[in-house]
Amino acid sequence: xxxxxxxxxxxxxxxxxxxxxxxxxxxxxxxxxxxxxxxxxxxxxxxxxxxxxxxxxxxxxxxxxxxxxxxxxxxxxxxxxxxxxxxxxxxxxxxxxxxxxxxxxxxxxxxx
Amino acid sequence: xxxxxxxxxxxxxxxxxxxxxxxxxxxxxxxxxxxxxxxxxxxxxxxxxxxxxxxxxxxxxxxxxxxxxxxxxxxxxxxxxxxxxxxxxxxxxxxxxxxxxxxxxxxxxxxxxxxxx
Numbered sequence: 001x002x003x004x005x006x007x008x009x010x011x012x013x014x015x016x017x018x019x020x021x022x023x024x025x026x027x028x029x030x031x032x033x034x035x036x037x038x039x040x041x042x043x044x045x046x047x048x049x050x051x052x053x054x055x056x057x058x059x060x061x062x063x064x065x066x067x068x069x070x071x072x073x074x075x076x077x078x079x080x081x082x083x084x085x086x087x088x089x090x091x092x093x094x095x096x097x098x099x100x101x102x103x104x105x106x107x108x109x110x111x112x
Numbered sequence: 113x114x115x116x117x118x119x120x121x122x123x124x125x126x127x128x129x130x131x132x133x134x135x136x137x138x139x140x141x142x143x144x145x146x147x148x149x150x151x152x153x154x155x156x157x158x159x160x161x162x163x164x165x166x167x168x169x170x171x172x173x174x175x176x177x178x179x180x181x182x183x184x185x186x187x188x189x190x191x192x193x194x195x196x197x198x199x200x201x202x203x204x205x206x207x208x209x210x211x212x213x214x215x216x217x218x219x220x221x222x223x224x225x226x227x228x229x
Contacts, residue, residue, distance in 0.1 A: 002156060037215035039157075046207055046222050047149075047157065052215035090157055094214070100173045101147065101159040 003028060004091055006104035013112050016081050020107045022074040022091035028102055030072035034094045038067055038076045041088045041106075050089075051076065081111050114138040116208050116220035123226045129196040132223045134208030141189035142166040145211040148182060148193045151222075152204040162211060163191060198227045 005023040012018040028034055036054050039047040049058055051067035054074065066077040074091055091104040119133040134146065148160040161172035163182040170182045181194045191208055206223045209216035 035214035039216075046219040047209075047216075048219070049215055049217045052213045052217065056213070058217060092157070092159075092215070098174070099171070101149075101162075103157040103159065106156045 002105040003095060003098070003102035004093070004104035006089075006091060006107045008105070009108045009110065011110040011112055012081050014081050014083060017077065017079045018081060018109065019078075020076040020089050020091075020109070022076070022104050024072050024074075024093065024102075026072060027097035028072075028093050028095040029069065029074055031094075031096050034096065036067065036069050036074040036091055036093045038065075038074075039090045039092065040085075041090065043087070047090065078109070083111050085109060086111050114210065114218045116210065116218055118206075118208060118220040118223045121224040121226070123228065124198050126199055126227055126229055128198050128227075129194060130198060130225050131192055131194040132206050132208075132225070134191045134193070134220050136189045136191070136210070139210075141184075142186055146182070146184070146191040147209045147211050147216055148180075149207045149209055149216070150204040151207070152201075155204075158204075160193070160206075165191065195225075198225075200227050203227045 038051040040050050041047045050065050054069040055067045064079045068075050088106045090106050095102045115137045117135045122130050124130050142165045145164050147162045150158050163170045184191045208220040210218045
């Protein structure tokens with residue numbers, strides 16, 4: 001059972017938009033001192049950072065990917081879906097009570 | 113470019129220990145923290161702990177306290193993660209990752225550790 005809750009799967013057609021939610025609590029996402037990051041994991045590869053500090057994109061990540069945080073939840077948005085976006089997506093943040101980095105259980109994105 | 117290159121796959125018997133290495137290049141090793149994250153087959157990411165590369169100071173997830181040790185050799189820009197008293201549930205891919213801006217920005221390729229009698 002993950003500390004952060006994500007939907008197990010989402011799907012959308014190529015070119016469409018999809019959002020992936022990440023729900024936590026006041027000790028992790030809801031703490032203003034804690035930042036949410038998002039990772040993309042293609043099959044058989046290591047995770048790749050997509051979003052850091054809630055809504056910032058590392059160099060080389062297209063602006064089709066966006067992040068937001070509100071209260072005890074965060075959201076990853078992907079627009080202009082491509083078949084190459086099919087992957088598992090994870091949210092992560094620091095939990096001040098556990099004194100640990102916590103991740104969501106992951107969301108499998110299918111581009112139909 | 114930043115790279116983290118990990119050691120190869122390991123097969124261990126229950127009760128044994130494993131030590132995985134993570135060699136960094138493309139940046140000043142001592143100025144960043146290294147995290148270790150593992151992933152069992154078909155499962156999600158599980159954070160194990162952190163190590164400040166300059167001081168060697170560490171912090172471990174409660175689940176692994178007493179079984180995990182994270183160290184480094186600054187002279188060769190390499191971090192290590194040793195996990196002891198292995199059991200079958202420790203079979204997983206182990207990743208090192210550089211920590212920056214409250215995230216893990218670069219990841220190693222992963223090391224498969226199989227625990228089997």
